[in-house]
Amino acid sequence: MLPAVLRRWLRRPKRSDPRLLSQFFFADERVTRVVAEINGLDAELDPQQYLVLLNQLHLSQAQLLAVIERIMEECIPAQRHSRDYLVKFPEELLVDNLGNHMLFAAECLLAGTFLELEEAEGAQLRPRARNLLCSLELVRALLREQSLSQPGTYPEPVRAALVQFDRLFAEFELSYVSSLVAVKSPDEIYRQQEIIVLFCETVERALRLGYLTQEMIDGYEPLLMFTIPRLAIISGLLIYPEGPLSLERSPEQMSRVFSPFYNLLMKIRDLLRVLSAEELCLLERSLCAAEAEDPCGSVTPPAWGEAVPRVAPPSPWGLLDNPCTESPQHPPGPWLEATPGSRCSELRSHYSSTRDMLHTLFVCISGVADQLQTNFASDLRCILKTVFKIVASPAETSEEPGGSKDEDVPRVADCPLCPSPRDATGLQRAAGAHRRPEWVPDSSCSHCSACRAPFTLLRRRHHCRSCGKIFCSRCSPHSAALPHCGQPRPVRVCTHCHAAHLPAWRVRTR
Incomplete structure (x- = not known):
């Protein structure tokens, strides 16, 4: 019999082998080689x-984890541990190499290296870190042996080890991040979703009344980052008073985004209720056309009752120089039913004119909304990103008269399999070469290649095994065998390749 070392050398996969287990073999080999060099080096000399070797180790481990992630997507897609807890994390932590950071943190914990953790928290996390690293070593050993024997299959022991590793990794990730930063509670996530609904209702109302245009939404106008929260304060206090800005709740029951402004919001609501429909329209238009304000500067709302600086208001307010009195020209709005007439007169009497009253509202509403950009930037950014995805126009699909079904398939820009949208000759070249297309790196793609929807916590990246580009789940729902790419079993493919290229390949091989 041949020696074990010689047998392993003879079974060693080729670097040109596109199968994932073959790619794992060389990624694992790089990690092992760098670790051996670090162990044989005297860091003091x-x-x-x-430092160079440490950087190489960091990069090689990231590549290894990326290959293992793709193997789990291919091997145990229905058994993956839920990652819904990621919505609790601050947005700035959700980076592409978060997994590699978690692995480094586990190694530091196990080695006793100082981290930004209390001793008690470190002691609780150490067993989880040990279990995670032991599971990773088991996965590496099983995948390494499988890559040297049958690199195209995944036996049950390999699947079980991957399922366990995926579960331990998710549990450690949630525990470690929760010990470092304040993660959102389920109640806070629900309240944030309520704010998203309020913002969407606000945008729809603003579009209906002509305050905003769909072109502004689709073009992601920077001004909307300030306009939408300002209008949402009015909507939440006046139009939808039972929503997330309901002041019938206590501050503790409101979202932490708005609870610090509870008292000021009550004053704003009381004054909004005395406005007529015309006055409210002028106020909202002024909040939308805030070019007179410096959008980069934060407006600090004055304490209620303090003297308001006499600053020239936006142009629509120039029409409102009349004294603050109830007049037939300005009938009250329907929201005045709950406000007695004496209370309205009392509130209006605090201001010399309607313009002065609206100017105070403008400054206070802008101050609250703009403070959100400073104090809760991460939360507001996440909310607005979701709102834009909901209210933006759907992707247009061009349909030519008399076109065939293949021509109605969503096109992918710069498809590596076709030099033009209707030419599938690139697939035939790929099939003849029996070579898998090069995968687009996750870090270089932030939008779906088909529908252009941005990737988020819930909209994850998926590679098409046919063209190598990255899509959302809606644009890559199909499975097909790709023997010309070394994939004899059904794997994930995008809608474009499934409809435009795979039929051409099947016809060609008959």
């Missing part, structure tokens, strides 16, 4: 080389 050559600190520069030590």
Whole structure:
């Protein structure tokens, strides 16, 4: 019999092999080689080389985890541990290499290296870190052996080890991040979803009344980052008073985004209720056309009752120089039913003119909305990103008269399989070469290649095994065998390749 070392050398996969287990073999080999070099180096004698090797280890581990992630997507897609907890994390933590950071943190915990953790928290996390790293070593050993024997199959022991590793990784990730930063509670996530609904209702109302245009939404106008929260304050206090800005709740029951402004919001609501329909329209238009304000500067709302600086208001308010009195020309709005007439007169009497009253409202509403950009930037950014995805126009699909079904397939820009949208000759070249297309790196793609929807916590990236580009789940729902790419079993493919290229390949091979 041949020696074990010689047998392993003879079974060693080729670098041109496109199968994932073959790619894992070389990624794992790079990690092992760098670790051996670090262990054989005296860091005190050559600190520069030590830093270079540490950087190489970080990069090689990231590549190894990326290959394992793709193997789990291919091997155990229905058994993956839920990652819904990611919505609790601050947005700034959700980076592409978060997994590699978690692995590094587990290694530091196990080695006793100082981290930004209390000793008690570190002691609780250490067993989870140990279990995670032991599971990773088991997965590496099983995948390495499988890549040297049958690199195209995944036996049950490999599947079980991957399921366990995926579960331990998710549990450690949630526990470690929760110990470092304040993650959102389920109640806070629900309240944030309520705010998203309020913002969407606000945008729809603003579009209906002509305050905003669909072109502004589709073009992601920067001004909307300030306009939408300002209009939402009016909508939440006046139009939808039972929503997330309901002041019938206590501050503790409101979202943490708005609860610090509880008292000021009550004053704003009381004054909004005395406005006529015309006055409210002028106020909202002024909040939308805030070019006179410096959008980069934060407007600090004055304490209620303090003297308001006499600043020239936006142009629509120039029509309102009349004293603050109830007049037939300005009938009250329907929201005045709950406000007695004496209370309205009392509130209006605090201001010398309608313009002065609206100017105070403008400053206070802008101050609250703009403070959200400073104090809750991450939350507001997440809310507005979701709102834009909901209210933006759907992707247009061009349909030519008399076109065939293949011509109605959603096109993918710069498809590597076709030099033009209707030419599938690139697939035939790929089939003849029996070579898998090069995958687009996750870090270089932030939008779906078909519908252009941005990737988020809930809209995850998926590679098409046929063209190598990245899509959302809606644009890559199909499965097909790709023997010309070394994929004899059904794998994920995008709608474009499934409809435009795979039929051409099947016809060609008959």
